Amino acid sequence: MSRVNTSRALLLLRQARRPGRLGWTDILAYGYLALGVVLMFGPVLWLVLSSLKTPAALLEFPPSFLPLTQKTISVPGHAQPLELHRVRLPDGSVKELAQVRRIGIQATMIDPASPGGPVIRVPIEAREPVREVAFAWSNYTEPLKQFAFGRYFANSLVVTIVATLITLLINSMAAYALAIYEFRGRNAALLMVIGTLMIPITIVLVPVFLVVTQLGLNNSLWAVILPGAATPTGVFLLRQYMLTLPRDLIEAARMDKASEWQIYSRIVMPLTLPALAVLAIFSIMWRWNEFLWPLAVLTKSEVYTLQIGLNAFQGELQTQWHYLLAMTVMTLAPVALVFVFLQRFITTGIANTGMK
Amino acid sequence: MAGLVLKGIAKSFGPVEVLRGIDLEVANGEFVVFVGPSGCGKSTLLRVIAGLEEVTSGTILIDGQDVTAERAAERGLAMVFQSYALYPHMSVYRNIAFALENMRLPREEIEARVRRAATMLRLTDYLDRKPGALSGGQRQRVAIGRAVVRDPKIFLFDEPLSNLDAELRVATRKELAGLHAEIGGTMIYVTHDQVEAMTLANRIVVLNKGRIEQVGTPLELYNRPANLFVAGFIGSPRMNLISGRVGPDGHFEMPGGALAQSGPFLPAGLAPGAEITLGIRPEHVLPAGGEAPDAILTVDLVEQLGSESYLYGTLPGGAALTLRSPLEDPARRGESLPVRFERHRLHVFDAAGLALRP
Ligand SMILES: Nc1ncnc2c1ncn2[C@@H]1O[C@H](COP(=O)(O)OP(=O)(O)OP(=O)(O)O)[C@@H](O)[C@H]1O
Numbered sequence: 115m116s117r118v119n120t121s122r123a124l125l126l127l128r129q130a131r132r133p134g135r136l137g138w139t140d141i142l143a144y145g146y147l148a149l150g151v152v153l154m155f156g157p158v159l160w161l162v163l164s165s166l167k168t169p170a171a172l173l174e175f176p177p178s179f180l181p182l183t184q185k186t187i188s189v190p191g192h193a194q195p196l197e198l199h200r201v202r203l204p205d206g207s208v209k210e211l212a213q214v215r216r217i218g219i220q221a222t223m224i225d226p227a228s229p230g231g232p233v234i235r236v237p238i239e240a241r242e243p244v245r246e247v248a249f250a251w252s253n254y255t256e257p258l259k260q261f262a263f264g265r266y267f268a269n270s271l272v273v274t275i276v277a278t279l280i281t282l283l284i285n286s287m288a289a290y291a292l293a294i295y296e297f298r299g300r301n302a303a304l305l306m307v308i309g310t311l312m313i314p315i316t317i318v319l320v321p322v323f324l325v326v327t328q329l330g331l332n333n334s335l336w337a338v339i340l341p342g343a344a345t346p347t348g349v350f351l352l353r354q355y356m357l358t359l360p361r362d363l364i365e366a367a368r369m370d371k372a373s374e375w376q377i378y379s380r381i382v383m384p385l386t387l388p389a390l391a392v393l394a395i396f397s398i399m400w401r402w403n404e405f406l407w408p409l410a411v412l413t414k415s416e417v418y419t420l421q422i423g424l425n426a427f428q429g430e431l432q433t434q435w436h437y438l439l440a441m442t443v444m445t446l447a448p449v450a451l452v453f454v455f456l457q458r459f460i461t462t463g464i465a466n467t468g469m470k
Numbered sequence: 471m472a473g474l475v476l477k478g479i480a481k482s483f484g485p486v487e488v489l490r491g492i493d494l495e496v497a498n499g500e501f502v503v504f505v506g507p508s509g510c511g512k513s514t515l516l517r518v519i520a521g522l523e524e525v526t527s528g529t530i531l532i533d534g535q536d537v538t539a540e541r542a543a544e545r546g547l548a549m550v551f552q553s554y555a556l557y558p559h560m561s562v563y564r565n566i567a568f569a570l571e572n573m574r575l576p577r578e579e580i581e582a583r584v585r586r587a588a589t590m591l592r593l594t595d596y597l598d599r600k601p602g603a604l605s606g607g608q609r610q611r612v613a614i615g616r617a618v619v620r621d622p623k624i625f626l627f628d629e630p631l632s633n634l635d636a637e638l639r640v641a642t643r644k645e646l647a648g649l650h651a652e653i654g655g656t657m658i659y660v661t662h663d664q665v666e667a668m669t670l671a672n673r674i675v676v677l678n679k680g681r682i683e684q685v686g687t688p689l690e691l692y693n694r695p696a697n698l699f700v701a702g703f704i705g706s707p708r709m710n711l712i713s714g715r716v717g718p719d720g721h722f723e724m725p726g727g728a729l730a731q732s733g734p735f736l737p738a739g740l741a742p743g744a745e746i747t748l749g750i751r752p753e754h755v756l757p758a759g760g761e762a763p764d765a766i767l768t769v770d771l772v773e774q775l776g777s778e779s780y781l782y783g784t785l786p787g788g789a790a791l792t793l794r795s796p797l798e799d800p801a802r803r804g805e806s807l808p809v810r811f812e813r814h815r816l817h818v819f820d821a822a823g824l825a826l827r828p
């Protein structure tokens with residue numbers, strides 16, 4: 115299985131405009147694609163690796179790519195583990211020694227192989243720390259213990275799932291009406307829906323906030339879920355897709371004595387699945403990453419969503435970068451997973467519509 | 471099963487008049503076929519009957535009840551669409567059962583009815599498949615099955631065979647005829663295929679530009695077309711139509727001279743000098759053989775079909791004439807062929823295009 119995959123991947127890598135020959139256009143194309151990969155995945159990879167660094171390693175300059183830490187060794191006779199250094203001795207040989215202490219530019223070293231042996235004094239320029247790759251998992255475990263990650267995660271999950279379900283339902287019903295029914299003012303209604311796209315959220319922020327406050331929804335998750343449930347983009351996307359459904363299907367359902375609700379739920383919705391999947395992905399990403407609006411309406415920490423919770427690491431005086439990075443990775447993961455599972459729907463579509 | 475009455479049906483889409491006063495009665499159990507050229511309003515009329523399109527004026531009665539204001543679902547009719555319109559995400563079984571589920575029949579009843587329809591239409595092996603995995607003919611049968619299970623008052627078909635290849639079309643045509651014989655429902659069928667119309671119909675309705683030109687049994691339309699349009703539309707190859715005038719002594723005068731030099735030619739009782747169109751079907755024009763010819767035909771083209779041949783030629787005045795001959799090789803291209811017209815098969819139409827009957 116994996117061998118087949120590898121050979122397929124190899125085949126893919128060797129694709130060229132003319133089989134067997136790599137022309138300069140191929141080289142350009144590969145170069146462009148490679149650049150794209152680096153641009154897309156570089157920051158993510160950097161984030162993931164950085165999230166595993168200790169605070170000291172994070173502040174290091176120049177920064178290292180891999181999370182590296184000073185290697186230590188426990189030497190009998192010393193309570194604390196000692197830092198291991200590679201030392202150039204006066205006789206020109208190089209040896210790994212443990213550092214007992216350092217005073218000014220002089221370091222006192224000891225050979226870990228012979229702990230009882232003589233101490234060696236070396237100038238600090240002559241030694242170089244031995245470093246190893248070590249993942250600071252505590253960046254993840256610590257905040258999971260102290261920081262209410264579980265609660266924020268649950269809040270984010272509730273907001274995302276409930277809001278996405280409501281969005282799909284409301285938007286598809288609006289799209290159904292705008293796509294299937296012929297009525298006076300249909301285009302005007304559509305234009306109005308699309309027109310709201312041109313009003314930036316910053317303009318409606320205050321009025322919506324007042325409405326939400328009047329409704330007494332402040333500091334409840336509904337305050338985050340409800341205002342954005344109907345999205346013009348979603349209505350438009352679904353309507354355009356529904357327009358492509360053959361009219362005969364809907365008329366056949368009418369002849370089959372289906373009620374309007376049944377036509378919507380049993381004929382149109384299943385056939386709109388590819389568009390619904392696209393909208394679901396967008397909605398999940400919007401909702402999961404939403405920051406400004408929740409920040410405005412959620413002020414109690416028990417209703418914080420993840421994005422707001424993360425903000426807590428960013429204090430006024432000091433930012434706990436190592437925790438912030440680790441929790442950012444935790445926040446990214448679910449969306450990435452959703453994308454992996456749902457993107458299949460986007461590409462499949464419904465190939466055969468049962469029509470000729 | 472039910473009868474249908476249409477009274478003065480008119481339908482416009484904005485300024486476009488598509489149907490202009492259709493009056494028609496369809497008896498219970500009858501198989502009626504609508505034919506007509508493309509765009510004449512056949513589908514629109516069918517959709518008006520189905521309730522998918524509202525009439526601009528007129529009344530529709532089903533079983534004596536006025537259903538003009540009722541919606542499609544309430545009329546109790548079933549329709550087979552040209553595109554089949556099968557629900558692509560449902561199995562064949564669910565497709566057929568969908569209407570029954572909407573009628574809230576008990577589950578056992580639905581199962582029994584679907585099985586019965588599937589057996590009748592030889593679909594039993596495909597019940598679990600999706601429509602996408604069926605051949606054109608099978609999809610067609612599913613579409614018919616969907617109509618049959620409902621036991622509708624009237625079946626409506628809109629060109630149901632036009633997506634099938636020629637061979638399958640013939641086979642399905644026979645099946646449809648068998649179906650009608652078996653379940654005996656009232657059926658209204660739209661087609662522009664003449665053979666389908668002639669073979670399936672109890673009565674044919676010829677439509678043109680939103681009006682009914684003639685209603686009658688297939689043979690009535692073939693043998694006694696009421697006007698030029700029907701004469702030209704029914705029959706393949708078309709009826710020969712030659713325009714000219716009534717000459718003295720019952721001769722027919724056309725631009726190149728008179729037809730039939732010996733004896734009166736046209737039926738008696740026509741006013742001399744009147745403008746008329748003479749119609750004669752290709753099979754009623756015969757090679758003269760030993761008898762006195764009515765005209766001399768110059769053969770332009772010969773089509774051999776094996777069992778018979780068609781000759782296309784011109785008469786002295788330039789009028790085109792087609793004749794059918796059972797012979798294998800009656801004449802060659804460029805030859806002159808003396809022909810005779812069967813007198814009792816002549817059709818005469820007046821200047822307005824209406825048939826004149828003696
Ligand atoms: N929804 C509509 N809006 C405007 N005009 C329409 C509409 N539906 C049909 N027409 C017009 O009505 C006329 C008749 O259409 P119809 O579909 O009934 O023709 P038809 O006889 O079924 O033709 P065909 O044999 O090609 O199917 C056509 O000229 C068509 O353009």
Ligand SMILES: [Mg+2]
Pocket residue numbers: 512513514
């Ligand atoms: Mg049509």
